[in-house]
Amino acid sequence: MNNFIVPIDFSETSKNAARYAAHISTLVPDAHLILYNVFDTLEYGSDSSPLGTEGAEDASRKAIVELALESVRSELSAITNARISVVAEENNNFLDTLEEYVKKNNIQLIIMGLTGATRLGQVFMGSNALNIVKRAIAPVIITPENTHSTSAKNVLLLTDFQDIESTIPIDTVKEVLNLFHPRLFVVNVDHEHYVQVTEEYKAERTKLEDRLKDFNPEFFFIRLFDFVEATNQFVADNHIDLILTFPRKHSWLSNVFKTTSTSKLAYHSHVPIAAINV
Known part of the structure; x- marks a missing residue:
């Protein structure tokens, strides 16, 4: 159960x-x-x-x-x-x-x-x-206080693609995804929007794609400076029901509910946010 x-x-x-x-x-x-x-x-x-x-x-x-x-x-x-x-x-x-x-x-x-x-x-x-x-x-x-979401069929996984083996608890992620069998969107929002996709990024993406292959993940690389704006726009455009985040130290996603940008996402989003600790 x-x-x-x-x-x-x-x-x-x-x-x-x-x-x-x-x-x-x-x-x-x-x-x-x-x-x-x-x-x-x-x-x-x-x-x-x-x-x-x-x-x-x-x-x-x-x-x-x-x-x-x-x-x-x-x-x-x-x-x-x-x-x-x-x-x-x-x-x-x-x-x-x-x-x-x-x-x-x-x-x-x-x-x-x-x-x-x-x-x-x-x-x-x-x-x-x-x-x-x-x-x-x-x-x-x-x-969030004003959430209107009633499903978990479209799930957004936010990652910075930095050492995914130690920064994303894959087993726990799979357990959550197996509950809902959603369409899975994997998104990297790069605040340094002028940076090109690197070989390191490609290697980390390949690792994550292999570990989540049972869920047929779709990958997106968004080059926008404003993290909250980019995420909210993606959520709206793709009818996202749930966002997966991974709070950890020394990361752009660290203190996911504390930093100025991510607190705006947490407090003003209409979409529930799942925090899965590393």
């Missing part, structure tokens, strides 16, 4: 990520969606009573969260026939709790919204999404 986990903080952005997960689950015969929420542990006063909760018990708080998750599940059931589970866990550390769950439950994809509908949501679904990417516990699909 292919397990996709969707952290839910009940902001519209997290629900939109869940809708995207439901749509792409229709492409995977044995998909299992897990709607996941971590609610804070109660703090107790000197008299051993819960602070600010008027005596509410942990069990009832969990039941309330599960009821809210059930409401999201009901909506998603109209989109997909995939199995959908709800999980609510009590802990003050969302990242550690999610990481432990992912490692123990054979999760293939984490699907999260990038920003939230509220300021609190922006903190939760923004910073936490990026920190989960850094932890490299599983491929993370980041769904």
Whole structure:
């Protein structure tokens, strides 16, 4: 079974990520969606009573969260026939709790919204999404706040064609591609647009073409200075549903969600971005 986990903080952005997960689950015969929420542990006063909760018990708080998750599940059931589970866990550390769950439950994809509908949501679904990417516990699909994508049939793989054997986790890429069996576009956007295609580039392309031959990749070399403009234009022209990126150090794709150009792509694109760590 292919397990996709969707952290839910009940902001519209997290629900939109869940809708995207439901749509792409229709492409995977044995998909299992897990709607996941971590609610804070109660703090107790000197008299051993819960602070600010008027005596509410942990069990009832969990039941309330599960009821809210059930409401999201009901909506998603109209989109997909995939199995959908709800999980609510009590802990003050969302990242550690999610990481432990992912490692123990054979999760293939984490699907999260990038920003939230509220300021609190922006903190939760923004910073936490990026920190989960850094932890490299599983491929993370980041769904922009206004994403309209409902598929993963046209996939764009971004690469700089520099030492692809150590900079692209081919096995993990294949696992993701095997979920959706997409049309695969491999694109290099060279910010030094005056540079000609080199022999080194050709050699790296040949290596990548051989390793991804089962997916019949189509290769494109785009010489435009503006990385974001070039990528967005290619996405629009080719009806791309999902972008694959590989965050790593000392690369034009490093800190993919931090640098000025790539943050624009992440925050303003209508297309989900999958981060697969090297």
